[in-house]
Amino acid sequence: xxEKVVNFYQQLTWLEFIxxxxxFFILDFTRYVVIEYVVITYRYFSQFFSKNNASEARxxxxxxxxxxxxxxxxxxxxxxxxxxxxxxxxQTYKRIELIVVDDGSDDDTPFIGRWLEKCKKIDLFIRNExxxxxxxxxxxxxxxxxxxxxxxxxxDSHLSHRAIELLLIPFYQYRNVxxxxxxxxxxxxxxxxxxxxxxxxxxxxxxxxxxxxxELGILxxxxxxxGAFRRTALSRVSGWDVGPGLDGDITxxxxxxxxxxxxxxxxICYTNVPVSFKKLSRQRYRWDKSIIRFRLRKHFNMxxxxxxxxxxxxxxxxxxxxxxxxxxxxxxxxxIPILLIxxxxxxxxxxxxxxxxxxxxxxxxxxxxxxAAGTLKLREYILVFYLPLIPLYTGIYLRVxxxxxxxxxxxxxxxxxxxxxxxxxxxxxxxxxx
Amino acid sequence: MNVVELIASEKQPLNxxxxxxxxxxxxxxxxxIILIDxxxxxxxxxxxxxxxxxxxxxxxxxxxxxxxxxxxIDTAVQYADGQTTSDKLDEAHLxxxxxxxxxxxxxxxxxLKHPGHKESRPAxxxxxxxxxxxxxINPIQTSANQAGFIYPLLEPLVSGDSEKLQxxxxxxxxxxxxxxxxxxxxxxxxxxxxxxLNFKECCPDCNSDDLxxxxxxxxxxxxxxxxxxxxxxxxNRLVCPKCDKRLQHIGVDYDKPSTVYNCNQCQLNxxxxxxxxxxxxxxxxxxxxxxxxxxxxxxxxSSLGQNAALYGIDSLFSQLLEDxxxxxxxxTFKHFLKLEQLRTMRYKxxxxxxxxxxxxxxxxxxxALGNKANDYITELANLFVTTFRETDVLSxxxxxxxxxxxxxxxxxxxxxxLQRVEEVMDKLASQSENTGIRLKYDIQPVSENLKxxxxxxxLSQE
Numbered sequence: 088x089x090e091k092v093v094n095f096y097q098q099l100t101w102l103e104f105i106x107x108x109x110x111f112f113i114l115d116f117t118r119y120v121v122i123e124y125v126v127i128t129y130r131y132f133s134q135f136f137s138k139n140n141a142s143e144a145r146x147x148x149x150x151x152x153x154x155x156x157x158x159x160x161x162x163x164x165x166x167x168x169x170x171x172x173x174x175x176x177x178q179t180y181k182r183i184e185l186i187v188v189d190d191g192s193d194d195d196t197p198f199i200g201r202w203l204e205k206c207k208k209i210d211l212f213i214r215n216e217x218x219x220x221x222x223x224x225x226x227x228x229x230x231x232x233x234x235x236x237x238x239x240x241x242x243d244s245h246l247s248h249r250a251i252e253l254l255l256i257p258f259y260q261y262r263n264v265x266x267x268x269x270x271x272x273x274x275x276x277x278x279x280x281x282x283x284x285x286x287x288x289x290x291x292x293x294x295x296x297x298x299x300x301x302e303l304g305i306l307x308x309x310x311x312x313x314g315a316f317r318r319t320a321l322s323r324v325s326g327w328d329v330g331p332g333l334d335g336d337i338t339x340x341x342x343x344x345x346x347x348x349x350x351x352x353x354x355i356c357y358t359n360v361p362v363s364f365k366k367l368s369r370q371r372y373r374w375d376k377s378i379i380r381f382r383l384r385k386h387f388n389m390x391x392x393x394x395x396x397x398x399x400x401x402x403x404x405x406x407x408x409x410x411x412x413x414x415x416x417x418x419x420x421x422x423i424p425i426l427l428i429x430x431x432x433x434x435x436x437x438x439x440x441x442x443x444x445x446x447x448x449x450x451x452x453x454x455x456x457x458x459a460a461g462t463l464k465l466r467e468y469i470l471v472f473y474l475p476l477i478p479l480y481t482g483i484y485l486r487v488x489x490x491x492x493x494x495x496x497x498x499x500x501x502x503x504x505x506x507x508x509x510x511x512x513x514x515x516x517x518x519x520x521x
Numbered sequence: 522m523n524v525v526e527l528i529a530s531e532k533q534p535l536n537x538x539x540x541x542x543x544x545x546x547x548x549x550x551x552x553x554i555i556l557i558d559x560x561x562x563x564x565x566x567x568x569x570x571x572x573x574x575x576x577x578x579x580x581x582x583x584x585x586x587x588x589x590x591x592x593x594i595d596t597a598v599q600y601a602d603g604q605t606t607s608d609k610l611d612e613a614h615l616x617x618x619x620x621x622x623x624x625x626x627x628x629x630x631x632x633l634k635h636p637g638h639k640e641s642r643p644a645x646x647x648x649x650x651x652x653x654x655x656x657x658i659n660p661i662q663t664s665a666n667q668a669g670f671i672y673p674l675l676e677p678l679v680s681g682d683s684e685k686l687q688x689x690x691x692x693x694x695x696x697x698x699x700x701x702x703x704x705x706x707x708x709x710x711x712x713x714x715x716x717x718l719n720f721k722e723c724c725p726d727c728n729s730d731d732l733x734x735x736x737x738x739x740x741x742x743x744x745x746x747x748x749x750x751x752x753x754x755x756x757n758r759l760v761c762p763k764c765d766k767r768l769q770h771i772g773v774d775y776d777k778p779s780t781v782y783n784c785n786q787c788q789l790n791x792x793x794x795x796x797x798x799x800x801x802x803x804x805x806x807x808x809x810x811x812x813x814x815x816x817x818x819x820x821x822x823s824s825l826g827q828n829a830a831l832y833g834i835d836s837l838f839s840q841l842l843e844d845x846x847x848x849x850x851x852x853t854f855k856h857f858l859k860l861e862q863l864r865t866m867r868y869k870x871x872x873x874x875x876x877x878x879x880x881x882x883x884x885x886x887x888x889a890l891g892n893k894a895n896d897y898i899t900e901l902a903n904l905f906v907t908t909f910r911e912t913d914v915l916s917x918x919x920x921x922x923x924x925x926x927x928x929x930x931x932x933x934x935x936x937x938x939l940q941r942v943e944e945v946m947d948k949l950a951s952q953s954e955n956t957g958i959r960l961k962y963d964i965q966p967v968s969e970n971l972k973x974x975x976x977x978x979x980l981s982q983e
Contacts, residue, residue: 191778201793204791211790211791211792212792213779213781213792214779214792215737215739215778215779216778216779217776217778219739219741219744219746219776219778220744222744223739223744223745223746223778226744226745226746226747227737227739227746227778230737230746230747230748231781231790325743325745325762325763326744326745326763327744328743328744329741329742329743329744511741511772511776512741512744515741515742515774516741516742
């Protein structure tokens with residue numbers, strides 16, 4: 088086989104080589120390696136020369152010491168609450184009120200929450216007897232919060248001890264920032280192969296991917312697991328709308344109002360991810376449907392030349408739609424001509440594609456290490472040995488799940504049947520085409 | 522027919538009956554009925570108290586009828602044995618009453634046969650009132666009494682002192698002289714025992730009771746959640762401030778997931794206020810967990826109580842023992858036991874034994890033997906007196922449960938002694954048509970590990 092690959096390679100000119108492997112060179116390598124390297128390099132130098140800005144912003148933050156409301160909506164998250172309050176208590180930024188909303192839990196969450204409230208570990212624990220969904224729980228917490236900034240966390244988030252402080256600094260460092268996203272990393276890295284794959288994926292797509300998007304001004308999502316919002320901005324968008332995908336939805340709503348959204352790679356938040364491919368598939372099935380529902384349907388007006396038009400919003404939307412939705416079918420466009428023109432070399436072409444994507448992933452991993460600036464843990468460095476599996480993971484596994492999700496949402500609007508929201512909410516959303 | 526009307530000195534008597542101003546006038550020949558004019562209830566209650574607290578049982582137990590000007594029955598009337606109106610005091614009506622009260626007269630006649638009828642202690646009188654009326658004494662709720670309820674028939678015995686009455690009833694219950702049924706439960710102030718408490722919801726932070734509850738509305742369409750006050754009102758319908766849609770119907774497009782309180786003093790938001798109680802009497806604040814929760818009971822005489830009402834509390838088994846053996850309070854007994862434990866551990870020369878003795882069938886025996894029960898009990902008491910020595914220490918937990926510390930007696934010796942008692946008791950029982958009291962006991966050597974409460978609990982539960 089190796090000889091076949093070498094022979095095939097040797098008979099091609101450079102142009103032919105690029106033509107044979109155009110998805111890699113023109114799309115993925117350019118977008119995910121070249122552009123990211125350029126942007127990260129630019130970021131490195133611009134940060135180097137503007138160190139004082141961040142320092143001054145920090146000084147101003149601690150001089151003003153605004154109240155920060157940390158809101159944690161969730162259902163059946165009682166088992167995580169004790170660790171969560173411990174995480175919050177260890178933060179370098181102290182002026183925090185912690186609000187936990189129990190969205191109709193049917194386990195011991197109410198007892199745990201009330202006990203922590205009585206012990207003054209939680210400032211306000213609200214129990215909603217009937218489940219309303221994550222958006223309503225987050226809005227409940229927002230309604231009773233008093234902070235100038237709102238930090239939305241998942242109950243199973245473990246924050247680095249400076250995370251909240253680092254999330255707040257961009258609000259003082261830049262003008263007109265509406266939201267700042269934390270860097271989500273995988274906590275249970277070594278639990279299974281699925282978690283290792285996700286750990287690498289998160290580092291690629293969040294640590295470097297969102298840092299680049301933030302630098303380019305096209306960041307389109309602040310994770311609900313760790314995101315900070317300016318209260319005035321949240322008030323203008325009237326909080327969260329019915330999900331799923333409410334974190335991406337609210338980010339786009341803020342962009343439409345002209346707010347800047349920033350990614351803070353040093354505000355690290357560890358979260359637990361699905362441990363089996365089956366559970367992972369279910370999660371991604373739910374997430375990927377929201378791209379159709381919110382980006383394609385609800386916020387497609389961002390590309391139209393209307394009052395809220397901003398070219399960066401267009402790029403943000405189109406970048407996502409292009410590289411995930413439209414180019415999901417690129418492999419069909421790629422493979423069918425090969426089958427027609429050069430079917431006997433399909434295996435070789437596949438193998439060379441694999442090597443090219445592996446090469447691209449290695450370059451991306453080096454970029455991750457550079458961007459992380461020493462914040463990676465040993466278990467994350469060791470992930471380099473699992474890189475050979477990533478082309479299969481992202482190129483085949485995630486693509487299959489994604490394609491299925493898109494079809495189900497485009498044809499059947501399956502997101503409205505998702506049990507992630509209670510049926511009473513989904514039925515209204517479906518009827519009103521939300 | 523001998524019916525008198527007891528009047529306050531300034532009152533005009535009713536016609537047709539003999540008016541008396543002083544009980545001394547009727548002591549020697551108590552009437553069949555005493556009428557009291559209840560137009561002014563406070564006077565009437567004062568008069569009924571003077572009757573019920575009289576030293577002579579016959580007069581004290583005489584039926585009393587309140588005479589009112591109307592037919593309505595209120596709580597106050599229940600202090601007496603009946604109520605009538607002034608136009609129904611003719612002979613025919615009064616004879617009806619006399620027939621009605623026949624069981625009371627029967628009891629009084631039985632009582633007078635026994636020389637002990639002169640005992641006038643409140644506990645005995647209370648038993649006699651209940652026995653003569655053959656009634657279940659039910660608590661009556663009232664706002665006129667600090668405890669929140671009264672036992673009208675018994676109140677005159679204690680001049681309305683509810684605390685004293687409660688103590689008497691509890692004592693009689695502990696002596697198995699009264700059977701009880703829990704009718705209700707109530708919370709009482711931990712300081713002054715008042716049942717009238719104002720329960721308030723207070724802020725957990727500043728303790729203010731100036732709270733505003735806010736009922737939340739969740740609008741399904743846009744996931745907006747806010748207190749109902751935040752929603753605009755148009756044509757009596759709520760409108761969502763976020764999406765401007767009119768809310769249709771609860772459960773259809775919105776619901777109310779919870780309520781959040783806001784303290785108007787310190788602006789704290791919370792869901793679970795502290796519940797505090799303020800006593801209307803002493804005005805002190807208590808947490809609800811500090812309040813005293815007590816059952817409110819109805820009382821009925823047990824068979825033991827029936828016997829005690831006729832023959833007196835003193836003639837019961839424990840009293841007989843106290844006259845002839847070293848019988849001490851339970852607290853003192855525990856001290857004696859502790860000393861004996863220390864003594865035997867230290868010197869290791871002798872052995873002592875703890876015996877916990879339960880008498881089974883006491884109540885049934887009283888019921889079955891009636892008058893003869895007293896003789897039976899006296900014989901039983903003599904048996905115990907001969908079994909235990911002067912150096913043994915006894916304590917009476919209640920009418921059926923006794924503890925005995927047999928000093929310098931080993932386990933086998935104690936067992937032999939109690940077996941002898943058991944044999945004699947069985948013999949007595951067989952002689953009394955197989956009704957009688959049986960003995961159950963548990964004996965333990967006095968040692969370091971001996972726990973008196975465990976032994977008592979174990980035997981009590983059997």
